[in-house]
Amino acid sequence: MRQAVLTEPYNVILRDVPPPRELKPNELLLKIHRVGVCGSDVHMYYGKHPFANTYPMIQGHEYGGEIVRVGSAVKDFSPGMKATARPHLVCGHCAPCLRGQYNVCQNLRVEGCAGPEGSAQEYFIIPEDRAVHIPDHMTYDQVAMIEPIAVGAHSTRRPGSLEGKNVVVTGAGTIGNLVAQFAVARGAKKVLITDLVDSKLDIARQCGIHETANTAKETLADAAKRVFGSDGFQVGFEAVGAQPALTDLIAGVENGGTVVIIGVYVRNPVVNMGFLGEHELNVLGSMMYRHEDYLEAVDWTAKGIIKTTPLISRHFPLEQYHDAYKFIEAHSDQAVKVMIDVA
Ligand SMILES: [Zn+2]
Ligand SMILES: [Zn+2]
Known part of the structure; x- marks a missing residue:
């Protein structure tokens, strides 16, 4: 499968890697359709993010995809459904986690930022507990906007x-x-x-x-x-x-x-x-979001209360990931949300 890698500031390459590993019982395999480029991704592209500066990095924490495979213990999701997931990796045992404030986990990592890889690739594995259901009528553009909507x-x-x-x-x-x-x-x-x-x-x-x-x-x-x-x-x-x-x-x-x-x-x-x-x-x-924010983001977007179409400036195919950054750089005052079409 193909993936886009930010190898260092100002350089994104496309590379071919083996298909994803076998799923653990609680995991879902997403075929990624859309990835949103976030302001924090742009900070990383410039090498100026105040705390996320790990290279190389497969970015992408705003995404929408279709479930193509589910692990043996997954109950609430099945192939063919649309889904996205929170990109948080939290420890579950620090004091904020124990009182439910896991969005400010003391060991917080974010996929595609300071944490391990994100979704800027054709397939991406997500665990069931961070995933959210997406109604069929929502577009992949809307699904890829759920992360900023949850903010x-x-x-x-x-x-x-x-x-x-x-x-x-x-x-x-x-x-x-x-x-x-x-x-x-x-x-x-x-x-x-x-x-x-x-x-x-x-x-x-x-x-x-x-x-x-x-x-x-x-x-x-x-x-x-x-x-x-x-x-x-x-x-x-x-x-x-x-x-x-x-x-x-x-x-x-x-x-x-x-x-x-x-x-x-x-x-x-x-x-x-x-x-x-x-x-x-x-x-x-205010730091990111919690699961209930994701659920509300999906619900209010599905109902048309939160609008996303006017925010989308432009789409680029996965092969042109670097061009998307060049576009953002050239139109930094005008560009709002740039989308990468992976499928
Ligand atoms: Zn973001
Ligand atoms: Zn924690």
Whole structure:
């Protein structure tokens, strides 16, 4: 079978390897149809990921495929079904794992990132307990989006109920867009999404996020006043991973409000901790997702509550994996989600 390998920064090759090994009793063999290229994959391609820098790496933690074989003890899945799986490898015995917070396992590894290989290949083995069922009517593009959608599901649970609250999401790339869609779906009063690129704000509006601001042209403070009036906003989600977006959110959120950190910071940002203290702000981390987030991501996408089509910029076949990165590099401000068609 063929697989794409990131051998070192700026170099992806295709190679032929023997077919997958025999399945263990609890495993499924997926014929991969689609792999999504994630922002963190791009950080690895540039050699700039803050913690995932293992080469060579078969990337791919966002994927959809068809089950072609199941192990002898698998009960809930059978050949012909569509499926995907969480890419987490957790230890199961550290304190966070024991209290159910396995998304922050102290020994966490992620397939295709710092962990072992990912799904950028024709076949991929997944264990039943990390797999999720996918309704037949969902497209492989949708299935490959379940991973980032689950990030949206998880991060929007972190601050508690969003009902009746005004929300700002900084960054209208894939993650920011999906976070904002979840904030809308979870009953936020108004959701404002910001970006420096108009085309991403257009995509946000196509996904049902009506309030947008280009913060290259309008400050967040002005945009918030325009959209929320004197009500202000109570929750902010930082999905850029950059100092200015974080600074604006912390300065703008209502006293006593909450800022959730989702972006990956290539450079460590500076935060005025005195300001946090005086205004009693809550700053929350959000790390990936748990199984229930995957289940909700599948359910809400299947029902059409979460939209993915406007987010997909372009498809490349597996043989052109490297071209996909070159495309992303050349269109870094415009490209949102790039898909690799494996089958
Ligand atoms: Zn990802
Ligand atoms: Zn653990």
